[in-house]
Amino acid sequence: MGYAQEIGIDGPVFFLCAAEHSGDALGASLIDALRAVYPKARFVGVGGPKMAKAGCRIMADPTRHSAMLLGAARQIGFWLRLLRQIRHELAAERPSVVIPIDSPPVNLRVARAAQDLKIPVCFYVAPQLWAWAPWRIKQVRARVDTLCCVLPFEEEYFRNRGVNAVYVGHPIFENRPASGPLVPPLPEGNMKIALFPGSRRSEIEANLPVMLRSVIVAQGRHAGTVIAAAAADSDRLWQIRQAARKASVKIDIRTGCADEIIRWADLVLTVSGTATLQIARYHKPMIILYALAWWKWNLAGRFLIQTRYMSLVNILAGRELVPEFMPFYGSPEPVVNRTLDLMAHANQRQEISRQLAEMTDPMLTFAKARSPSQRVVDEIRKFMPRVDVGGGRRPEQSPGTSGR
Numbered sequence: 001m002g003y004a005q006e007i008g009i010d011g012p013v014f015f016l017c018a019a020e021h022s023g024d025a026l027g028a029s030l031i032d033a034l035r036a037v038y039p040k041a042r043f044v045g046v047g048g049p050k051m052a053k054a055g056c057r058i059m060a061d062p063t064r065h066s067a068m069l070l071g072a073a074r075q076i077g078f079w080l081r082l083l084r085q086i087r088h089e090l091a092a093e094r095p096s097v098v099i100p101i102d103s104p105p106v107n108l109r110v111a112r113a114a115q116d117l118k119i120p121v122c123f124y125v126a127p128q129l130w131a132w133a134p135w136r137i138k139q140v141r142a143r144v145d146t147l148c149c150v151l152p153f154e155e156e157y158f159r160n161r162g163v164n165a166v167y168v169g170h171p172i173f174e175n176r177p178a179s180g181p182l183v184p185p186l187p188e189g190n191m192k193i194a195l196f197p198g199s200r201r202s203e204i205e206a207n208l209p210v211m212l213r214s215v216i217v218a219q220g221r222h223a224g225t226v227i228a229a230a231a232a233d234s235d236r237l238w239q240i241r242q243a244a245r246k247a248s249v250k251i252d253i254r255t256g257c258a259d260e261i262i263r264w265a266d267l268v269l270t271v272s273g274t275a276t277l278q279i280a281r282y283h284k285p286m287i288i289l290y291a292l293a294w295w296k297w298n299l300a301g302r303f304l305i306q307t308r309y310m311s312l313v314n315i316l317a318g319r320e321l322v323p324e325f326m327p328f329y330g331s332p333e334p335v336v337n338r339t340l341d342l343m344a345h346a347n348q349r350q351e352i353s354r355q356l357a358e359m360t361d362p363m364l365t366f367a368k369a370r371s372p373s374q375r376v377v378d379e380i381r382k383f384m385p386r387v388d389v390g391g392g393r394r395p396e397q398s399p400g401t402s403g404r
Contacts, residue, residue, distance in 0.1 A: 015045045016099045017086065019107070099121075099124055125149075147164065169367040186254075189224040190223065195211050214335055230258045237254075259278070287324075
């Protein structure tokens with residue numbers, strides 16, 4: 001018997017949890033895609049301003065509290081309180097599906113809370129267990145019904161370990177590249193360098209000084225070098241501006257136009273993370289760094305990391321396609337020297353651009369066929385009941401074995 005429509009009159013409730021700026025953006029796109037299928041759906045959860053603008057009732061905005069490695073210890077109290085609130089909200093709302101987005105240290109706990117209430121979990125952005133913390137595979141297998149992977153090799157990795165995983169494409173490639181000039185326009189010069197120092201206060205504090213040292217030397221060696229920086233929000237803009245003033249460096253700092261800054265640049269200095277794929281999408285040569293105190297690396301980091309390379313671009317390439325300084329500590333001169341080297345050799349920059357195109361174009365083609373958000377919605381729909389023409393309700397096709 002055919003199906004007439006999905007869900008009842010009131011529509012489903014979806015709970016989303018995003019702990020960082022990047023997850024907030026993914027959540028907003030996913031809400032838009034879900035609303036196209038479920039116009040009467042309600043959205044509640046944890047996230048930032050983009051999810052709120054998309055129509056999600058936000059319990060708390062943790063994007064201001066995000067941290068990495070040992071810095072996360074300072075946020076334990078905040079997260080413990082928030083997790084208690086999330087459990088209460090899940091019990092009260094009984095959402096149709098819980099959708100944790102990235103941030104596995106937090107969201108695997110959210111998945112556990114949903115599991116305890118027997119609410120399906122569709123986890124968006126697979127934890128990078130192939131790089132670090134492989135022991136968490138048991139948690140993923142037990143707590144996640146469907147794992148949506150954003151890197152091509154991840155589906156096989158997780159399926160071989162008993163997880164119901166599906167490759168949905170990387171959300172960086174979901175939207176068409178930006179085009180057209182900014183108003184006011186970015187500065188023009190003989191060499192244009194973009195800085196992506198991170199979205200967290202701690203990241204900027206650690207990495208921006210190295211970047212500033214590099215561009216100060218670059219401007220001294222190459223007349224007409226101009227600098228622009230991408231800021232995640234107004235707080236980070238203020239932080240970058242203060243650091244630039246202290247270093248006496250003129251930087252054009254913008255929020256909300258990362259794509260435009262990348263398109264403008266000849267060379268990008270960036271921290272590790274999703275931003276590296278965003279830059280690779282435009283085939284722009286880059287230098288990747290992530291500053292970390294040597295004692296933190298030797299105490300914890302070197303025991304956690306399982307891969308030869310640490311940046312997504314080089315992991316996907318299987319080689320050092322772009323220079324990476326990770327972990328970075330000590331003298332900034334290696335970064336400065338590599339910056340000067342790439343500035344002086346246009347042929348090197350062109351070759352990096354060519355290889356970035358070879359790596360990213362297949363991922364872009366996959367995302368164009370059906371967007372990552374639409375593919376995630378396809379997986380979520382498998383948990384949803386349908387109403388057939390006879391008025392009876394029945395679930396959609398099972399998403400697969402969850403391992404619970």
